[in-house]
Amino acid sequence: MISLLLAYITITLFAMVFLGIYGVATRSNLIKKIIMLNVMNDAINMLFILIGYRIVFPVFPPIYEKHITFEEFLSRAVDPVPQALVLTAVVIGMAMNILLTTYAIQFYRLHGTVDARDMAEIMGGEGE
Amino acid sequence: MKRDVIVAVSFLLAFLFIAYAVTVKNVLGLGGAELRPLGEFYLSHSFAHEGLTSHSPEVVTAIVWNYRGFDTLFETFVFFLAIMGAVSVLRLTDEQERLVKELEAREPHRRMDIIVRAITKLVVIMIVAISASIALHGHLTPGGGFQGGSAMAVASLLLFAAFSKFTLEKKGLTVKHTVSAYALGLALILATVLAPVFLYGGKVLEINLLPGETGLFNLDVGEYLAVTFGFLTVFLVLGVSEWIFKTVLRGEVND
Amino acid sequence: MIELHLLILAIVVSFGFVFSYLAMKEHDLLKALALSSVQSTFFALGFYILAAPDIVLAYLAIAVGVYTALVILAISKTERYEVGE
Numbered sequence: 001m002i003s004l005l006l007a008y009i010t011i012t013l014f015a016m017v018f019l020g021i022y023g024v025a026t027r028s029n030l031i032k033k034i035i036m037l038n039v040m041n042d043a044i045n046m047l048f049i050l051i052g053y054r055i056v057f058p059v060f061p062p063i064y065e066k067h068i069t070f071e072e073f074l075s076r077a078v079d080p081v082p083q084a085l086v087l088t089a090v091v092i093g094m095a096m097n098i099l100l101t102t103y104a105i106q107f108y109r110l111h112g113t114v115d116a117r118d119m120a121e122i123m124g125g126e127g128e
Numbered sequence: 129m130k131r132d133v134i135v136a137v138s139f140l141l142a143f144l145f146i147a148y149a150v151t152v153k154n155v156l157g158l159g160g161a162e163l164r165p166l167g168e169f170y171l172s173h174s175f176a177h178e179g180l181t182s183h184s185p186e187v188v189t190a191i192v193w194n195y196r197g198f199d200t201l202f203e204t205f206v207f208f209l210a211i212m213g214a215v216s217v218l219r220l221t222d223e224q225e226r227l228v229k230e231l232e233a234r235e236p237h238r239r240m241d242i243i244v245r246a247i248t249k250l251v252v253i254m255i256v257a258i259s260a261s262i263a264l265h266g267h268l269t270p271g272g273g274f275q276g277g278s279a280m281a282v283a284s285l286l287l288f289a290a291f292s293k294f295t296l297e298k299k300g301l302t303v304k305h306t307v308s309a310y311a312l313g314l315a316l317i318l319a320t321v322l323a324p325v326f327l328y329g330g331k332v333l334e335i336n337l338l339p340g341e342t343g344l345f346n347l348d349v350g351e352y353l354a355v356t357f358g359f360l361t362v363f364l365v366l367g368v369s370e371w372i373f374k375t376v377l378r379g380e381v382n383d
Numbered sequence: 384m385i386e387l388h389l390l391i392l393a394i395v396v397s398f399g400f401v402f403s404y405l406a407m408k409e410h411d412l413l414k415a416l417a418l419s420s421v422q423s424t425f426f427a428l429g430f431y432i433l434a435a436p437d438i439v440l441a442y443l444a445i446a447v448g449v450y451t452a453l454v455i456l457a458i459s460k461t462e463r464y465e466v467g468e
Contacts, residue, residue, distance in 0.1 A: 005389040006159045007151040012396045014150070016403060018143055023407045029465040031412055031457055035419050038450070039403045042426050045442075046396075049433050055161050057385045061434040063270065064175050064185035078434045079167035084191040086438055088203050091274055091355075094445050095210035098362055101457040102214040105366070108461040109377065115466065188437050262440065270436035278444035285452050359449055366453075370460050 002055060009050065016043035028116045030104045034097065041093045045086050052079030170195065182336070184267040184344055192272070193347050197333045201321065204354065208314065211358045215303075218365050224376050231372045232294050240290055248290035255283035263352035267344040273351025280352075281359035293367040306361045313353030320346040388432055395429045398422075410465045412458050420451050 020040025024033050053059075054076075062080035064073055108114045111122050149155045163171070173180050174187045182190040192200050220228065239245070263276025287296065320343060324330040328337040335343025399422045406418040423446040430439050 001386055002389060003151075003159060005386065005393050009389070009393050009396050010150050010156075010158065011147050012393075012400050014143060014146055016400050018139060019400075019403060019407065022139070027407070027465070028467050029412070029462075031454065031461065032407075032415065032465055034454065034457075035406060035415055038446075039406070039419065039422065042399075042423065042446070045438075046426060046429060046433075049430065049435050049438065051156055051158060052167070053158075053433055054163070055159055055385055059385075059388075059434050061270070061436050062171060062187040063436075064187070070172075074163070074168065074171060077163075077171055079163060080170055080187040080191055081164075081167050083188050083435045083438055084196065086435075087188070087192060087274065087441060088199060090438070090441055090445060091207060092203060094450065095207045097450055097453065098214050099210050101453055102217050102366070105457055105460050106217055109373065114461045270440060272437065275437065275440035275444065278441060278449060282444055282448040285448065363452070363456075366456050 010047070013043050013047050013050070016040070017047075030107075030114050030116060031101075033116070034100050034104070037100075038093070038097065041089075045089060048082045048086050048089075052082040054078050183341060186267055186269065188270075189266050189272050189344065189348075193344055194335060197321075197335075201317070201333070204314070204317065204351065207358060208310075208354075211310075211361060214362055215307075215365050220376065227376055228368060228372055231375065232369070235294075235369070237292070237294065244290055248286055252283045252286055255286070256280060259283065259356075260352075263348055264345070266348040267341055273348045274355055276348075276352045277355025277359070280356045284356070284360050285363065288363060288367065293364065297364075301360075301364075303361060303364050306357045306364060310354055310357040310361060313350045313355075313357065316350035316353065317347060320350065392429055392432050395425050395432070399425045399429070412463055412465055413455075416451065416454050416458065420447050423447055423450075 017040055020036050020043065023036030023039070027033060027036065056076055058076065060068075060073065060077045062077045062083070104114060113119075113122070150158070170191055171187055174182050174190045175185045182194045184190045184194075259276045259279035261276075262271040262279060263273055266272030266276070320335065320338075321333050324334045324337045325332055328334075330337045335347075402418050402422040402425070406415040406422070409415040409418065423442070427439055427443045427446075430442060
């Protein structure tokens with residue numbers, strides 16, 4: 001039962017990653033691409049934290065309190081290393097979003113369209 | 129048409145292969161009941177009495193600022209670069225800024241209802257208090273610089289929605305002030321990082337040499353100021369009305 | 384008893400997947416953004432079940448507060464409806 005639930009959760013998260021990649025590649029509006037990129041980011045972050053989870057009951061967060069003995073804390077707390085990495089990843093994802101929306105707004109102000117299919121002709125490249 | 133079929137089939141094959149490798153062969157090591165050795169090292173040494181300790185019962189903050197402090201330092205700089213990039217793409221010269229202020233003052237202004245204004249004032253003060261509590265207790269309970277800074281950015285967004293950007297700038301909250309406060313937060317972080325070298329004769333970012341819990345506390349306060357005013361700068365720069373910007377840019381294009 | 388935690392996590396992740404699929408199919412960008420922020424709220428609940436309290440605070444404030452306001456600003460300065468298939 002536990003392994004079945006874990007398999008279902010992992011497969012759904014990987015499906016969300018592929019859904020995000022498909023959305024970025026297929027939809028031609030820039031803002032829709034930004035939304036789908038964020039969906040992919042969220043799924044990967046949750047996958048990281050799922051790797052550090054432990055199947056014990058009751059499970060503790062990695063915060064040491066005085067009324068727990070040390071051996072019990074070591075045997076019940078989850079892994080703290082993926083959480084520190086995901087914290088950095090969330091902030092860097094936000095910095096990336098700030099830059100992307102700024103570029104989308106400035107492109108619309110200068111050229112009047114926010115559609116990726118018209119960008120090749122505007123930029124003067126050789127279309128297919 | 130044929131390319132779409134090839135892409136769909138290859139996606140499906142990749143998805144099936146990854147699903148098989150993760151669930152049947154257990155490549156990622158999910159669903160275990162034991163800690164990995166690195167996690168056990170951090171959990172057992174973070175609040176110990178001697179040795180490689182970090183004097184804080186909150187293990188995630190100890191990892192982020194003490195054991196892997198350089199990662200967080202450079203990530204703060206990446207965030208700074210992103211915000212400066214956004215400000216520099218949307219920059220205006222001095223004359224254009226004067227024109228923007230003139231056009232904004234000529235717009236018809238209308239106040240929101242008195243209920244909205246009164247409740248916003250109350251709620252913003254509560255959010256500022258809660259975010260400061262989250263940020264300053266970062267080395268004892270879940271929290272820290274990033275969490276407190278993001279919560280206070282939400283409070284400044286409420287101010288934007290209830291009172292317009294024009295009112296905020298008339299009361300004295302311009303881009304220059306927020307960038308100065310951002311620089312103050314970064315200077316506090318840099319001072320705490322370099323203090324063990326000049327005052328105690330240790331290495332860079334060896335904050336165990338600072339007395340008591342000053343190291344983690346100062347880093348949390350610096351990060352709190354930096355993240356709050358970073359988000360506020362972005363919203364102040366992006367908040368210019370669209371027709372005003374088009375008028376100003378059209379003047380530049382026609383020159 | 385641990386199965387109860389994993390069952391709630393499975394339900395939450397399924398809801399997140401359904402809402403993100405609906406956000407992809409939607410042509411009105413404001414509705415797609417609202418569906419995406421509902422997905423972020425479900426994921427914050429999932430982070431809580433996985434015993435990660437720091438991440439819940441940071442992720443909730445960023446993904447539902449600052450990111451949604453930023454993209455609403457972007458949509459109001461560009462076009463609202465997506466043209467295409």
